[in-house]
Amino acid sequence: MLLFVLRRFYQTVIVVIGVVLVISLLMASLPGDVARMRAPKGASEETLENIRKKFNLDKPWLTRLWIYLSGLPRLDLGDSFTYKRPVMDIIGESLPWSVRLAIAAEIIIVIFGILAGVISAVSRYSFLDVLVTISTSVLVAMPIYWIGRLMQLFFSQWLHWFPPSGAPPPGTGFWGSIPYYVMPAAALAAVSTAYVARLARSSMLEVLRQDYIVTARAKGLSERRVIYKHALKNGLIPVVTYLGIDFGVLIGAAVLTEMIFNWPGVGHKLYFAVIQRDHTMVIGLVFILVLIFVTINLLVDISYAFLDPRIRLGESPEVA
Amino acid sequence: MDGERETLLEVRNLRTYFHTPVGVVKAVDDVSFLVRRGEALAVVGESGCGKTVTALSVMRLVPDPPGKIEGGEVVFEGRDLLRLSDAEMRRVRGNHIGMIFQDPMTSLNPVFRVGDQIREAVQVHLGLSRKDARERAIQLMEMAEIPQARERYRMYPHEFSGGMRQRAMIAMALSCEPKLLIADEPSTALDVTIQAQIMELLGRLRKEIGLSVMLITHDLGVVAGVAETVLVMYAGKVVEYAGVDDVYYRSKHPYAWSLMRSVPRLDEKKERLLTIGGSPPSLIDLPPGCSFSPRCPFAQEICREEEPPLVEVEKGHLSACHFAGDFESRAAEVLGT
Amino acid sequence: MTDRKRPEDYLPGKEPPEFLGPEVEKFEAELEKERVHGRTALWRDVWYRLRHNKMAMAGMVIIALLILVAIFAPLLAPYDPVEQVEIRTPGGVKQPPSAKHWLGTDALGRDILSRLIYGSRISVEVGIVAVVISLVIGLFFGALAGYFGGWADSVIMRSADVFFAFPTVLGAIAIMTVLGPGLINVFIAIGVLGWATIARIFRGSILSVKENDYVEAARALGASHSRIIWRHIMPNAIQPIIVYATMSVGGAILAEAWLAFLGLGQQPPTPSWGNMLAEYLPFYNTHPWMMFIPGTAIVISVLAFILLGDGLRDALDPRLRGSV
Numbered sequence: 005m006l007l008f009v010l011r012r013f014y015q016t017v018i019v020v021i022g023v024v025l026v027i028s029l030l031m032a033s034l035p036g037d038v039a040r041m042r043a044p045k046g047a048s049e050e051t052l053e054n055i056r057k058k059f060n061l062d063k064p065w066l067t068r069l070w071i072y073l074s075g076l077p078r079l080d081l082g083d084s085f086t087y088k089r090p091v092m093d094i095i096g097e098s099l100p101w102s103v104r105l106a107i108a109a110e111i112i113i114v115i116f117g118i119l120a121g122v123i124s125a126v127s128r129y130s131f132l133d134v135l136v137t138i139s140t141s142v143l144v145a146m147p148i149y150w151i152g153r154l155m156q157l158f159f160s161q162w163l164h165w166f167p168p169s170g171a172p173p174p175g176t177g178f179w180g181s182i183p184y185y186v187m188p189a190a191a192l193a194a195v196s197t198a199y200v201a202r203l204a205r206s207s208m209l210e211v212l213r214q215d216y217i218v219t220a221r222a223k224g225l226s227e228r229r230v231i232y233k234h235a236l237k238n239g240l241i242p243v244v245t246y247l248g249i250d251f252g253v254l255i256g257a258a259v260l261t262e263m264i265f266n267w268p269g270v271g272h273k274l275y276f277a278v279i280q281r282d283h284t285m286v287i288g289l290v291f292i293l294v295l296i297f298v299t300i301n302l303l304v305d306i307s308y309a310f311l312d313p314r315i316r317l318g319e320s321p322e323v324a
Numbered sequence: 325m326d327g328e329r330e331t332l333l334e335v336r337n338l339r340t341y342f343h344t345p346v347g348v349v350k351a352v353d354d355v356s357f358l359v360r361r362g363e364a365l366a367v368v369g370e371s372g373c374g375k376t377v378t379a380l381s382v383m384r385l386v387p388d389p390p391g392k393i394e395g396g397e398v399v400f401e402g403r404d405l406l407r408l409s410d411a412e413m414r415r416v417r418g419n420h421i422g423m424i425f426q427d428p429m430t431s432l433n434p435v436f437r438v439g440d441q442i443r444e445a446v447q448v449h450l451g452l453s454r455k456d457a458r459e460r461a462i463q464l465m466e467m468a469e470i471p472q473a474r475e476r477y478r479m480y481p482h483e484f485s486g487g488m489r490q491r492a493m494i495a496m497a498l499s500c501e502p503k504l505l506i507a508d509e510p511s512t513a514l515d516v517t518i519q520a521q522i523m524e525l526l527g528r529l530r531k532e533i534g535l536s537v538m539l540i541t542h543d544l545g546v547v548a549g550v551a552e553t554v555l556v557m558y559a560g561k562v563v564e565y566a567g568v569d570d571v572y573y574r575s576k577h578p579y580a581w582s583l584m585r586s587v588p589r590l591d592e593k594k595e596r597l598l599t600i601g602g603s604p605p606s607l608i609d610l611p612p613g614c615s616f617s618p619r620c621p622f623a624q625e626i627c628r629e630e631e632p633p634l635v636e637v638e639k640g641h642l643s644a645c646h647f648a649g650d651f652e653s654r655a656a657e658v659l660g661t
Numbered sequence: 662m663t664d665r666k667r668p669e670d671y672l673p674g675k676e677p678p679e680f681l682g683p684e685v686e687k688f689e690a691e692l693e694k695e696r697v698h699g700r701t702a703l704w705r706d707v708w709y710r711l712r713h714n715k716m717a718m719a720g721m722v723i724i725a726l727l728i729l730v731a732i733f734a735p736l737l738a739p740y741d742p743v744e745q746v747e748i749r750t751p752g753g754v755k756q757p758p759s760a761k762h763w764l765g766t767d768a769l770g771r772d773i774l775s776r777l778i779y780g781s782r783i784s785v786e787v788g789i790v791a792v793v794i795s796l797v798i799g800l801f802f803g804a805l806a807g808y809f810g811g812w813a814d815s816v817i818m819r820s821a822d823v824f825f826a827f828p829t830v831l832g833a834i835a836i837m838t839v840l841g842p843g844l845i846n847v848f849i850a851i852g853v854l855g856w857a858t859i860a861r862i863f864r865g866s867i868l869s870v871k872e873n874d875y876v877e878a879a880r881a882l883g884a885s886h887s888r889i890i891w892r893h894i895m896p897n898a899i900q901p902i903i904v905y906a907t908m909s910v911g912g913a914i915l916a917e918a919w920l921a922f923l924g925l926g927q928q929p930p931t932p933s934w935g936n937m938l939a940e941y942l943p944f945y946n947t948h949p950w951m952m953f954i955p956g957t958a959i960v961i962s963v964l965a966f967i968l969l970g971d972g973l974r975d976a977l978d979p980r981l982r983g984s985v
Contacts, residue, residue, distance in 0.1 A: 015822065022823030033839050035458065145911065145963035147918040150938060150956050153945045161946050215430040221385055222425075223445040224418035237435045256830025260919055264942075274834070278923050284840055290827075290835045298826050313480045314433055 008309055016302045020295065024076060029293045030080075032069040034283050081288035091288035094273060099292075101171060102258055102269030108189035109196070109254060117197040118243060121204025125212065126231055127240075127264035136201060136245040148257045152191035152264035159187060169266040192257050196250050203246055208239040225320050241312055248304030252297050325650055329360040332503055332536050333382070338396035340374075340381045343389065344359035347608035351377040351391070353560040356634075359504065364530060364537045366551035366568070368544065370604050374467065374560040375540045379506045382538075384413050390412035400504070419449040422497030426509040427487035432481040439465070439477030440490075442496045464495040469525060494525065504536045511546060523550055544587055548587045556580045559605055562634055566641035576643040578620045614646070622647060710976040717972020723965035730778055733786040738775035739763075743930045745770040755948050764954055767940065773954055776932035780955065783933035784962060787847060787917040788910040794852025796906060799859025806860065807867030807898075817860065824857035829912075833920060842925045844933075851916050855909060862905055866898040905975045911966035918959055934959050 075081065081091040124136040141150070160168035165183075172181035211217065212235055220234045221227075258271030267273070269291060277285035336356050342349040352374045358364050367375045380386045382398050384405060398405040400421065405413060417423075425431045433441060442461040446452050452460060456476070465473035468491040475648065481489060490510060497505055507526065511519035527550055531537055539550060547554060547568065553573040556564040564577040575581040582600045602619045605611055611618055617627040626646050634644040711717055721916060730737060740746055740762075747762075748770030756766040764773040798965075806817040827835070833850045840846040920926040921935025922942075929936055934955040941951035 018819055019822045019826050022819070023826050026823060026827075027835075028840050030835055049977075141964060141967055142960060145915075145960045145967060147915055147922070147935075147956065147959060149919065149922050149940065150952065152340060153942055153952065157945050157949055165965070173660055215425060215427060218385060219431045219493075219496075220433070221449070222383060222417055222423040224414045224416065225444070225448060226414060229448075233674045234433050236435075239434070241435075252828030252831075259531040259830055259834075260922060275923065277835055278838070278925065281838075286834060286838045290831045293831055294826050294828075297828060306765075 010305055012302055012305050016298060019298055019302075023291070023294050023298070024073070027287060027294075028069050028072045028076075030071045031284075031287050032066075054312055081291065082284040084277070084282055084285040084288075086277065086282045086285065091285055094285070095270060095289065098268055098270045098273050101267060102262070102271060104166065105185065105188055105192060105255060105262070105267060105269060106251075106258070108185050109193040112189060112193040112199055113197045113250070114247070116193075117200030118204050118240070120197075120201040122208055122231075122236065122239070124201065125205045125208035128209070136205070140201045142196035143194055144202070146195070147260075148191070148195055149260040150263055151194045152188070152261045154266070155187045155191055169264070171267055188261060188267050191265070192261045195257060197251055199250065200243060200246065204243050207242045208235060211235045211239040214238075225248065241308070243306050244304070248301040248308075251300045251304075255293050255297060267276075326651060329362060331358050332361050332363075332401065333538075334358040334397075334399045335378075335382065336397045337383055338398065338400070339394040340377050340386055340391060341394050342391045344608075349607045350560050350643065351607060351609070352381060354396075355557070355560075355562050356396075357555050357562065358537055359536050361503070362534045362536055363528065363553060364527075364539060364551050365553045365555060366547040367538065367555045367557060369549055369557035370542060370543065372604055372607070373557045375557050376508055378557070379538065379540055380421070382506065383417055383421060385417075385423075396563050403586070415449070418445045418497070418502075419500045420502050421504045421506065422489070422500070422502040423506040424493045424497045424508065424510050427513045428486065428493050429481065429513075431493060432489060434481055435569075436476055436480075438481055438484060438492050439479075442492065442499055445496060457637075461495070461499065464499050465492065465499075467529075468492070468495040469521075472497070487521060490514060490518075490522055491525070494522075494529075498529070498533075498535070501533070502535075504538065506538045508540045508541070510539070512541070512543065519546070526550065532536060533627045544583065556583075560607055561615065561644065562642070562643045563601055563616065564642065565634070566643075570638075570641050574641075576637050576641060577645045578622050578646045579616050582621070604640045687804040699955060707976045711972055714972040714975060716968045717976070720968035720972065724969065727781060727962055727965070731781040734778050734782055738772075738778040740772035740775040742771065742775040746772055755944070755951070757948075757950060765951070767937075767951065768944075773937075773951070776937060777934070777954060777958060780932040780934045780937055782957070783844065783927050783931075783935075784914045784917060784959070785843070787851070788966075790848045791851035791910045791913040791916070792906055794848065795855030795859050795909065796902075798853070798856035799839070799861055802856065802949050803860035803863030804867060807864035808871070814864070818864070821857040821860055824854065827854070829854055829916065830842040830919065833916065834923065834925070837920070837925045840945065842928060844927045847917060847920055850920075851913055854974045855913075858907050859902060859905065862901050863898060866901050870897045876950060900977045904970050904977065907966055907970040907973055911963035911970070914959060914963050914966075 068287075072082070079092050081095075082088060084091050084094055087094055120136050120140070124133045127133050156168045159165045166187050167184055168187075170184065172184040176184075212231075217230060217235060220230045225234075246271060259274050260271070261267070261273040262269045262271035270293065274286065274289045274293075276282075277289060335358065338353040338355045339350070342351055354372070355378055357367075358367065367378065369375050370623060374410055377386065377391070381393050382405065393406060395487075396406070405416065408416070418584070432438065439458065439461050442464060443454075443457045446457040446460050449456065450457075458650065462473045462477055465476065470476055470488055470491050476484070476488075481492075484492065494510075495539060510526070511522045514522065523546055526537060526539075530537055530563055535551075537550070539547070541547060551568045554564070554566060554568050555562060556571065556577065558579050564575065564580045566576075571580055572584055574586060579600075586599055600619055605618070606613055611628070613626075613628040614620070614623075614632050617623040620627065624646070630646070631643045632646045632648075634642050635648065637643050637648045695736060747756065747766050750770070754766055754768055754770045756762060758765045762772050762774065764777060767773055767776070802817050802821075806814040824832070829851075832854045836850040836853065837846055840849065916928055917933060918935035921933060922939045924939075926935050927933040930938075937955040938952060938959065941948075942954070945952050
């Protein structure tokens with residue numbers, strides 16, 4: 005077990021180094037006429053020069069690389085052009101909002117996704133199974149941001165159940181905030197829930213075909229016990245593994261959903277940074293989000309070791 | 325065969341068919357046999373002859389769909405198992421009839437401790453407390469000759485060797501003191517030396533606790549050591565049913581007869597071994613008449629037209645062959661003895 | 662009766678017959694036929710199972726239609742997709758579907774149906790080109806890593822790990838920030854991001870196939886590296902890739918959609934389903950029907966690839982092969 009943890013940790017370190025290099029490379033490779041795009045129309049050559057100086061665009065490529073790299077340990081990711089403030093500050097303000105939304109979404113994913121998948125597998129070919137299979141297939145095929153808009157159309161515009169957008173205003177309190185969370189979290193979770201349901205379903209179907217399930221039945225155990233004790237624990241293993249990767253999907257979805265719902269998180273900021281070509285902001289945000297993603301993956305992998313005793317006790321798992 | 329022991333399990337005219345997109349597979353077609361208290365019955369045949377499905381049918385573990393028990397009776401201790409409700413059948417499984425399977429690695433749940441898996445049946449069927457059940461499980465592991473049972477209780481299946489896993493399966497199957505143990509190719513997946521140990525363990529348990537065993541195998545050597553009675557199956561049907569000596573030395577069916585002559589034996593001097601060419605027929609597309617006729621060295625016209633009925637040729641010796649009656653003389657003719 | 666072996670032939674002193682029974686010659690002929698046609702029989706088997714999967718077939722039909730529409734767009738579209746036909750007509754913009762414009766007009770008076778038809782071209786292009794790029798890079802490195810192992814494997818897999826650290830959306834954004842917007846860059850971004858998963862899958866299946874006995878046998882017979890790879894490892898290892906690649910096409914079409922949303926994809930006025938959807942989103946409460954048009958087209962197309970992918974996965978499943 006220790007070996008496993010150490011190995012994953014070492015892997016993560018290497019990946020982080022790689023990410024840092026890539027990010028810095030990207031930063032240093034920004035096209036030269038960035039200055040021209042920033043400046044107001046018809047700006048004088050002097051203004052352009054000033055802008056270039058400020059963003060170090062006049063320096064050679066390697067120097068820019070070095071400048072960016074050296075800023076990283078202090079978490080100095082440069083200044084956002086749009087907001088004229090350090091990128092890190094802006095991230096600090098908006099990250100908590102995204103985290104809250106992500107937690108809400110994750111709850112939806114885990115509960116509904118696993119439930120739907122397991123029930124679907126157990127009652128194979130029944131109406132419920134067909135319903136789940138069809139709806140998950142359709143959800144997976146939909147553009148994420150469109151799901152958000154559709155929800156706004158149905159649930160806000162037509163049914164008036166939830167506020168169409170915006171974060172809960174300050175002082176709303178826990179219960180009052182919930183209506184604000186529902187749609188954004190659901191939109192964020194939608195595709196991932198569908199994925200998890202599909203995965204849980206196929207994993208359970210696979211497990212239910214195994215010999216040890218026949219043994220469990222031969223022992224005279226009730227069908228409920230066979231499924232929810234013997235099959236489930238095995239069936240969830242691939243799902244848990246996937247949940248780590250899914251977080252990356254969630255981050256991507258956040259970029260698209262937060263804008264639709266005007267949710268003041270990092271995704272929202274990233275969206276506008278891209279639209280407004282605020283490169284420093286874009287690269288800085290991508291960097292931080294990637295780091296978070298990598299860390300979450302590491303944690304998930306380690307916790308997965310607790311689920312599967314074969315990892316815990318030293319037998320190596322299948323080829324990754 | 326001891327005719328005085330009481331009958332524990334009687335299977336009459338069992339038929340189990342599989343309904344597939346390409347046709348109906350008659351996996352078990354009109355099979356009848358019985359097992360007495362303390363008796364060891366071996367069910368022998370090639371892969372696909374229906375022996376495993378027969379065992380699964382007794383336990384009602386046939387996957388449905390696509391399989392279905394179409395007819396017959398499985399009378400265990402006076403009750404027809406096929407007529408029981410699901411709940412009642414569950415009380416029989418693992419409790420009155422135990423079953424062990426071919427591959428112990430895949431038959432044990434990899435994410436649970438071995439001891440806990442053995443304990444489970446005891447808790448469910450006998451209602452013991454967790455602590456008592458645990459003690460009993462350790463006892464069972466010791467009975468199955470698993471060394472250091474107390475420590476190994478907490479281990480996972482992948483930490484056990486193949487032989488030990490099979491012993492754990494045996495402990496699990498016997499945990500509620502069933503009267504019948506069905507063993508489906510219990511030693512096939514193991515090394516030869518371990519095979520012998522497992523077989524020896526089963527034999528010992530039979531004597532010690534009066535266990536009846538229904539052993540399914542394709543290995544004739546294993547059969548000779550353990551079985552009292554042999555049921556030979558081919559293409560879903562019973563072709564011969566007799567005491568072990570009768571089948572080995574005085575077989576009255578060409579299939580079993582050829583099988584015996586294809587195995588090297590120390591007690592008879594033979595210069596060459598016989599082979600049975602070809603392969604078993606598809607169970608969807610059975611040949612007309614006797615299923616074995618395409619491969620039978622003695623086949624005549626009648627064999628290809630009429631299916632031979634299973635008849636008692638001698639006391640306690642059944643065979644499904646048109647020529648079963650004067651089989652010995654024909655065989656002697658052929659061998660020139 | 663004449664060519665059948667007689668029981669008398671078993672008498673000691675005579676050559677024992679190889680086989681008993683007359684049907685055996687028939688069996689042997691069958692076996693020989695199977696061996697010769699073994700490999701083609703495999704694919705025929707797969708095709709048979711695929712054909713009987715209704716969902717997969719539905720998917721294939723939709724994909725075929727999609728490709729046809731993309732190819733014959735100029736013939737099918739009633740209007741020029743870029744021309745602002747109705748911009749001067751009173752009430753001409755954002756017209757709901759009518760006899761003149763089957764799917765209505767957009768905010769600049771352009772015929773939506775024509776735009777939709779031409780937009781299919783972008784979707785097809787993105788789907789194919791991006792996936793092909795990923796395949797070329799991924800298969801190459803995956804094969805190197807899987808077959809040769811050692812430090813090549815480590816280096817390649819570590820690099821793949823770095824790519825995995827970037828969720829697709831973030832990675833695409835980062836790359837296109839440097840490259841700038843535009844369709845070609847979309848191809849590059851998505852294609853380059855996708856190589857890692859393909860390489861990993863391919864490497865994995867090569868590793869498991871490599872251990873098989875028939876590879877050992879080929880090597881013992883002196884087969885060269887490339888022969889082993891091509892004739893023995895490839896046909897088996899490629900199967901999970903086929904499934905994944907099919908699903909990826911759907912993923913690429915979706916990627917075009919969200920890149921358009923971020924303003925990074927095909928730039929207007931050339932229509933793509935992605936940029937159409939992004940364009941119509943602000944009208945969701947005033948003219949809700951608009952966004953359903955490109956949205957539904959995207960969903961149906963992606964769904965088709967998912968269904969086909971699922972069907973291929975079931976058809977290729979080795980456990981089902983050759984079984985009843």
